[in-house]
Amino acid sequence: MRIVPCCILLLAFVSASAQTVLPIDPQEARLLSLENAWNQAVRAKDMKAIDSLMDQDLIDIDYDGSVMTKAQYMASVSAPTISFEHVANDSMQVKIYGQSAIVVGVYRETGMKNSKPFLHRERFVDTWIQRKGAWMCVASQSTLILH
Amino acid sequence: MRGKVLAVVLACLFALSAAAQSASDRDADSKIRALETVWDRAEEKGDIGALNLIFDRSMIYIDEDGSLLTKAQFLNRARNESGSYVQWLSSSIVSVKIYGDTAVVVGNYTVKGVHGGKPHQWSGRFIDTWTLRAGIWLCVVAQSTPVLR
DSSP states (O other): OTHHHHHHHHHHHHHHHHHHHOOOOHHHHHHHHHHHHHHHHHHHTOHHHHHHHEEEEEEEEOTTSOEEEHHHHHHHHHOTTEEEEEEEEEEEEEEEETTEEEEEEEEEEEEEETTEEEEEEEEEEEEEEEETTEEEEEEEEEEEOOO | OHHHHHHHHHHHHHHHHHHHHHHHHHHHHHHHHHHHHHHHHHHHHTOHHHHHHHEEEEEEEEOTTSOEEEHHHHHHHHTTOSSOEEEEEEEEEEEEEEETTEEEEEEEEEEEEEETTEEEEEEEEEEEEEEEETTEEEEEEEEEEEOOO
8 A cells, every 4th residue: 555655756756856857948959969969070070960060151269269160170170180089068058049049068078189199178159050940050169278 | 924023023022132131131240340349348448337238148258268257257357356357458350140130250359457466468269149139139158269379
């Protein structure tokens, strides 16, 4: 007889836990998955995937202040002198403003550049625009986290 | 004959629509540029009222050292309550791109001021994103990156 109340309590607990973890808007979830897809594409140097995420007009300001167009950004990722070992985001926040959205987060990357290891920890802002139902990144900027 | 007339009418409507969109984008472009200038002068003067008006409530600012500031934290700094403030600020806009109710501004800046209680001068690049709300452009996110090379 005690099993029923215990089950109800367990279900209530699971439900409350799920509500705590999962109250995410589908568009927010979509944008977070695109950010993760971007990281995977960089690590794998999957230029086709990167191309599909970025608007033709993309402007990128890299952690060193250099400004790149989409073509320049893609060339920087595909360069044979660089390889990516670990690429990941954390602390991401998504804000949606109608047909546009911003994603703010912390980006960590490790790898080798010109035969030297590198490790960057950067704060980034990506601006996305929804076009014909698809989110495209139009601007991306990174700043090294010094503290 | 009717088909040709319809095609001409549609072409005219499309052209008018495109012209109206273009005029709207030009209008937005000039407003955004003016707001960027307002921002520069307000930051120099520590004009918190002006900054408060042009920032969205949820505005996020990423500083040159990668720290994340809320609108309140940014305004507190502009009030010179943290030992860091701007004395002179010069910025140049590289591009303004309008995507409907969103504008993305890319530019360069040089700042002379006090950072952590010490005189400091630095240069960097920024992207500011603005959104149109009830006919008013508000900055929702801004980021600065020092030029390292």
